[in-house]
Every structure is written in C-alpha cells, then in structure tokens.
Amino acid sequence: MIGRNQIADRHIGSLLEDYPFLSSFFKENGLDYQGRDDSTLNQIFEEYDEEEQEERAMDPELLMKQTAEFINQMLAFLNEDNEVHSLTILPGTDKSGEKEGFDSLVIRKSEVISIVGPTGSGKSRLLGDIEWVAQADTPTARNILINGDVPDSTWRFSTSKKLVAQLSQNMNFVMDLNVREFIELHAESRLVENPGEVIERIIIEANKLAGESFSEETPITSLSGGQSRALMIADTAILSRSPIILIDEIENAGIDRKRALDLLLSEEKIVLMATHDPILALMAHRRIVIKNGGITKVIETTEEERTILSTLEELDRTVLAYRTRLRAGEILIKG
Amino acid sequence: MNLITVSGPPSSGKTSVILKTIEALTRRDLKVGVVKFDCLYTDDDVLYEKAGIPVKKGLSGAMCPDHYFISNVEEVTQWGKKEGFDLLISESAGLCNRCSPYIKEIKAVCVIDNLSGVNTPKKIGPMLKSADIVVITKGDIVSQAEREVFASRVNLVNPSAVIMNINGLTGQGSFELSTLLHDEKNAVDTIVGKELRFTMPSALCSYCLGETRIGESYQMGNVRKINLENRQ
Numbered sequence: 001m002i003g004r005n006q007i008a009d010r011h012i013g014s015l016l017e018d019y020p021f022l023s024s025f026f027k028e029n030g031l032d033y034q035g036r037d038d039s040t041l042n043q044i045f046e047e048y049d050e051e052e053q054e055e056r057a058m059d060p061e062l063l064m065k066q067t068a069e070f071i072n073q074m075l076a077f078l079n080e081d082n083e084v085h086s087l088t089i090l091p092g093t094d095k096s097g098e099k100e101g102f103d104s105l106v107i108r109k110s111e112v113i114s115i116v117g118p119t120g121s122g123k124s125r126l127l128g129d130i131e132w133v134a135q136a137d138t139p140t141a142r143n144i145l146i147n148g149d150v151p152d153s154t155w156r157f158s159t160s161k162k163l164v165a166q167l168s169q170n171m172n173f174v175m176d177l178n179v180r181e182f183i184e185l186h187a188e189s190r191l192v193e194n195p196g197e198v199i200e201r202i203i204i205e206a207n208k209l210a211g212e213s214f215s216e217e218t219p220i221t222s223l224s225g226g227q228s229r230a231l232m233i234a235d236t237a238i239l240s241r242s243p244i245i246l247i248d249e250i251e252n253a254g255i256d257r258k259r260a261l262d263l264l265l266s267e268e269k270i271v272l273m274a275t276h277d278p279i280l281a282l283m284a285h286r287r288i289v290i291k292n293g294g295i296t297k298v299i300e301t302t303e304e305e306r307t308i309l310s311t312l313e314e315l316d317r318t319v320l321a322y323r324t325r326l327r328a329g330e331i332l333i334k335g
Numbered sequence: 336m337n338l339i340t341v342s343g344p345p346s347s348g349k350t351s352v353i354l355k356t357i358e359a360l361t362r363r364d365l366k367v368g369v370v371k372f373d374c375l376y377t378d379d380d381v382l383y384e385k386a387g388i389p390v391k392k393g394l395s396g397a398m399c400p401d402h403y404f405i406s407n408v409e410e411v412t413q414w415g416k417k418e419g420f421d422l423l424i425s426e427s428a429g430l431c432n433r434c435s436p437y438i439k440e441i442k443a444v445c446v447i448d449n450l451s452g453v454n455t456p457k458k459i460g461p462m463l464k465s466a467d468i469v470v471i472t473k474g475d476i477v478s479q480a481e482r483e484v485f486a487s488r489v490n491l492v493n494p495s496a497v498i499m500n501i502n503g504l505t506g507q508g509s510f511e512l513s514t515l516l517h518d519e520k521n522a523v524d525t526i527v528g529k530e531l532r533f534t535m536p537s538a539l540c541s542y543c544l545g546e547t548r549i550g551e552s553y554q555m556g557n558v559r560k561i562n563l564e565n566r567q
Contacts, residue, residue: 028457028491029464057433057460059533066464070494124507132511139362139510156511159490159498165479174450174477185453186480189487228478236479 002071004064012044013037021074021191022067029063030056041067077160078191084163084243085109085147087130087270092141094294095122100142101296105288107272109243110265114281115274117290123274125293127246130272131164132156140293165240167232168248173220179203179231180216186239198238205263206234211254226254233260237267247273250280258283279316282309336415337422337521342436342462343446344455345428348472350379351503352446353424354386358506359513365421370411372404372427379426389418400427401434401535408438412526422517433536435461438529442521444512445496448473449485456488461533463489468515469496472503 007015012033016022026033036044045060053060087107091100107113115123125140133144133155145151146163155163175182183202187195199216207213210230214223223231229250236245245264250257250273261283264271275281282305289297301309322332343349350371357367368389371379375394383390391411395403404427415423427436429445437443445466447455450473456463463469469489474482486498497515501508540546540556 025491028488030457054534054537057435057464057533059461059465062465066494070491073490073494124502124505128507128510131508137514139359157497159486162483165483166474167479168475170476171478172476173481175453175481182480185484189484232478232480240479240483 002068002075004068007068007071008042008064009040011038011040015041019071019074022071024188025067025070030058031063073158073160074191076154077158080161082161082241082243083147084270087244088143088145088148089130089295090143090145091295092129092134092136092138092143094140094292094296096292098294100140100294102298105295105298106148107270109268109270111286112261112265112271112273112284114284114287115272115290116276116281116287121290122293123290126288126290126295127164127166127272130244131162133163160241162242164244164246165236165242166246166248167229167236167250169251170248171232173223173228173231175220178217178219179214179223182220183235183239186235190239190241192239202231202234202238205238206231209233209256209260209263211256224254225251229255230260234263237264237269243268244270244272247271247275249275249277279309279312282306282312336412336420336523337442337517338412338415338523338526339422339424339442339444339516340437341424341426341444341446342429342434342466343470344448344451344459345430347446347448347451348470348501348503349426349428349446350382352470352472352501352509352512353426354382354388355501355503355506355509356513356516357386357388357424359510360422360517363513363517365517366419367422367424368415368418368420370414370423370425372400372407372425374400374428374430389420399536400430401436404436405531405535409526412523416524429459429462431536432459432462435465435531435533435535437461437465437532438526439532440521440529441523441526442467442516443532444468444470444516446470446472447489449477449482453481453484453488456485456492459492464493465532466493466496468512469493469498470508470512471498471500474500475502475504 041064048058085108089105091102093099117123129138129140129142130144132138133151134142136143154161180199183199184195187198192198203216210227212224212227214227250260261271273280273284281287282301284301286298286300288295325332341349341353353369360367369383371377371390371392373394377392380390380392391414393407408425411425443466445463447463447469449471471486489498499508499512501512540558541554546553
C-alpha cells in the first residue's frame with residue numbers, strides 16, 4: 001500500500017512515469033501539474049495560499065490522501081485477477097418466509113439463464129442480491145458465492161470491479177458524442193491498452209447485430225432504437241469488465257437477438273435475462289421462475305421446448321420479413 | 336442517535352433515495368426522522384409524512400441555504416434526540432457547486448445523477464469530494480457505458496467514497512445503502528464543537544444586506560470582480 005508520505009515529496013514527473021493514470025486524476029481535480037515535472041506534490045500544494053485554496057475549494061491534505069488512495073485502487077485494478085468462472089445462488093426465502101424451491105444454483109460463464117415471472121415478483125431483488133453478493137444479509141437471506149467461495153467484500157464497494165452490468169430496454173444514450181468518441185471515453189475509463197483496436201471491434205460487432213448499419217461518425221443520440229441496442233450490447237460485451245450481464249428484455253426489432261447473445265457468450269459472460277418473450281426465455285439453457293419474491297423453480301430447457309423454439313423462431317422470421325417488406329413499400333402476398 | 340447528512344444537486348433524487356432507504360431501515364425496527372432543508376419551496380415534507388416518517392422542514396428563504404443549514408443543525412439534532420430517533424437524516428439541496436455542508440465525523444452522503452453529464456463530477460466541489468458515500472441515481476435510463484464512465488469520473492474526484500448506484504423508483508440499491516448508515520459507534524448527543532469538513536462559500540456584501548441598486552458605488556464589503564483580461 002502506498003501512503004501519502006511516499007508520494008508527497010516525489011516529483012510530478014516521476015509520479016506520472018510510474019502511475020500514468022494520475023494525469024486524469026490531476027486533471028479532474030483541477031491541479032496545475034502540466035510542465036511541473038520537477039516539482040513535488042507538496043511544493044505544488046504549498047504554492048496555493050489559504051485564499052487560493054478557498055478559491056478553488058481545494059483541501060490539500062484530503063487531496064494528498066486521495067491521491068494515494070487512487071494509486072492503490074488503480075494498481076489493484078490493474079493487477080487483480082477478477083476472473084469469475086461461476087456464480088452460485090443458495091436459497092433464501094420468499095416474501096412469505098417460505099424456503100425457495102431449489103437447493104443450489106450454479107451458473108457458469110458462457111451460460112444463459114432466463115428469469116420469468118410476473119412483474120414485481122422479485123427480479124430486481126434477485127439482481128440486487130447478486131450485485132451486492134448477498135451473504136444472508138438481504139431481505140431474501142440468499143447467499144451468493146463466486147467461484148464456489150464466499151467472495152471478498154471488494155465486490156461490494158469497488159467502483160472498477162462491478163459484478164453486474166445491465167442492459168435494458170429503457171436505456172438511452174445521453175452524451176453529445178459520436179460513436180467513436182463515445183467508445184473512446186469508455187475505453188479510457190477502463191484503462192484499455194489498445195483503444196484503437198477495441199473501438200474498431202466494437203463498431204464491427206455492433207454493426208453485425210444492427211439491422212441498419214452505422215458509422216463511427218454517427219452521433220450516438222441519433223442512432224435508431226435497434227442501432228443503440230446493438231452498440232450498447234457490443235460495448236458491454238467487449239469493454240465492460242463485469243462478468244455478469246443482466247438483460248431486461250431485448251425488443252424484437254432492428255437487432256439480431258440470437259447473435260447478440262452469442263457475442264456476449266463468446267466474451268465468456270454469464271448472461272441473466274429477465275423476459276416475457278417466449279423466444280428469449282427458451283433460448284436460455286435454463287430458466288428461473290420467480291413468484292412472490294422467491295425462486296420457485298429452476299427449469300432446464302427440454303428437447304421438446306427446443307423444437308417449439310424452432311417453430312417460434314420460424315414465425316419470428318416470417319413476421320420480420322413482412323415488416324421489412326412493408327417498410328419498403330411492398331404489397332404483401334401469401335407464400 | 337446517528338446523524339446523517341444527505342446533500343446533492345436539485346432533482347438528483349435525494350428524497351426518493353432517502354424514502355426507499357428508510358423503508359429498509361424501519362424493517363430493522365430503527366426509528367428514523369428527516370429534516371428537509373430547502374430554499375424557497377418544498378413539498379417533500381408531505382412525501383415523508385405520507386410515508387409515516389416524522390419530518391421537519393426549514394426554508395432558508397433569502398439566506399444562503401448552506402449557512403442556514405449549519406446555523407440550525409444543532410437545533411434539529413436536539414429535536415431528533417427528543418423524538419427518540421435512532422437515526423436523523425438531514426436532507427439539503429446543494430444549490431451551488433461550491434456547497435460544503437458536511438461535518439467532520441458525521442456521515443455524509445452525496446446524491447448525484449447520471450443525467451447530469453460526465454463533466455459534472457469535476458465541477459462539484461466539497462459536496463462531492465468530501466462525501467463518505469456517493470449515490471448515483473437514474474442509472475436505469477442511461478447506457479451501461481455511460482454509467483461506468485460516470486462512476487469512474489466520480490471515483491477520480493473522490494476515491495475515498497463508497498460509490499453506489501440506486502434506482503430511486505424501484506428502490507434497487509437502497510437496502511444496500513441502509514446497511515451503511517446506522518452504527519451505534521457513531522452516535523452523537525450534540526454536534527456543538529464539531530467542525531465543517533470544508534469552509535462554506537462566503538459572501539458578505541451590500542447585496543447580502545438587501546441592496547438592489549446596480550453599480551460600483553453600491554457595492555461594499557466582500558465584492559469580487561470578473562476578470563475580463565486575456566489570461567497570460
């Protein structure tokens with residue numbers, strides 16, 4: 001662990017050399033550090049007299065402490081082995097206090113689990129339990145294990161180490177950036193080493209998912225619904241470090257859902273998918289049934305269900321084909 | 336009794352987050368009260384009352400809300416003690432980015448929302464930088480990437496804080512926040528003698544005292560002029 005005393009008297013130049021990520025930290029905190037390679041942190045702080053500190057709302061002692069904390073966090077982030085091979089859910093109770101209807105649910109990476117049940121039945125609590133790596137200390141009293149073990153608490157509190165990434169139908173892009181700038185910003189926040197390559201890949205993958213293609217120059221706020229979804233999925237699959245992806249419905253328009261799942265799985269994600277759509281529910285390897293706040297059943301998709309899925313997919317393709325033709329101004333005919 | 340100060344820009348979701356969090360706290364049989372500080376108007380006290388939560392409101396009116404808050408925080412602490420609360424939450428809107436309402440040794444929560452833009456964390460001063468817990472709201476309507484970028488920007492300006500995402504509508508995340516608030520060890524009888532974490536924005540000029548006329552000859556006291564020269 002690096003403490004404040006180990007950095008206070010070091011030169012900015014050598015600090016930046018050892019910890020290049022500090023430049024964004026200094027910048028974000030409004031420190032005049034550029035061109036000051038030969039000054040120490042202490043020296044820079046001392047130049048601000050009391051009035052100047054007040055002016056900038058700057059607290060040198062706090063900032064020094066936070067600089068050290070930030071270095072420690074980033075070093076941990078860069079070195080850590082955060083690989084999640086499996087997630088285990090141990091049963092708790094439903095809203096009436098009844099024990100849940102399963103013994104132990106182990107979900108491995110590259111597996112898709114769908115979650116079905118009425119609205120308000122407890123899907124968000126289940127997700128909350130996973131995200132908070134519950135240890136019988138949430139209202140459901142469930143236990144969550146990672147790689148078969150009780151996980152350490154950094155999963156709860158670290159900003160850079162989040163267990164769950166979420167994709168939902170209601171999510172929008174709000175930034176005023178084009179596609180490339182947007183992914184760049186995300187890559188920068190993830191300290192990605194080869195951003196150019198990653199950006200390229202995300203745009204290619206997103207375009208494979210989207211019905212209509214878009215370029216890196218397209219402003220993200222002018223992407224269509226399908227294109228936005230495609231970019232969100234490709235970006236989350238490739239850039240997010242979270243090992244578990246929760247999907248809250250994917251609308252059946254303008255995006256190839258099968259391919260989207262395949263992309264997430266090829267990135268070794270664990271996919272949980274809350275859905276009312278039979279095609280999505282059956283695409284999963286298993287499905288969790290939630291009622292009254294508890295998991296009542298875990299069902300393996302049967303062979304028969306898989307044939308039903310093929311029929312549904314066939315119907316789906318027919319509907320989509322009609323949709324495309326209508327949009328093109330055609331008159332529909334049978335057959 | 337524990338005192339918790341919650342602050343954040345207007346409309347960031349403070350009240351929703353507090354309401355959902357109190358739901359979880361009362362399930363643990365903790366008695367919680369709220370003091371809502373605002374400037375000209377608030378009807379949030381009605382929301383608290385509806386939820387059966389004892390509440391007082393204070394409107395700063397023409398005064399700087401921060402100054403009003405700190406001048407009254409001991410009085411409300413005594414009110415909370417008299418009511419026998421386990422936890423008293425003070426909610427105040429950070430109406431300027433220089434707001435600095437936190438007190439040393441009193442747990443401080445800053446609520447900020449994803450829609451406010453990625454450059455916002457940099458713009459907010461002590462209210463964000465010296466908070467113990469930063470709650471980020473409205474994550475359900477922006478993309479995963481924007482959530483990650485926003486959280487990492489918050490982490491850049493305050494690496495010491497626990498950063499949590501809470502959905503003020505569904506309450507997702509509020510149970511988790513509730514586990515971090517109550518701690519017998521942090522109980523206080525009075526906050527007389529405690530100190531602010533950072534000085535409050537200051538002003539003592541003729542306009543503070545009711546001056547309405549414009550022009551240099553009417554400006555007295557702590558007055559500052561904009562710099563219109565080119566920067567060297």
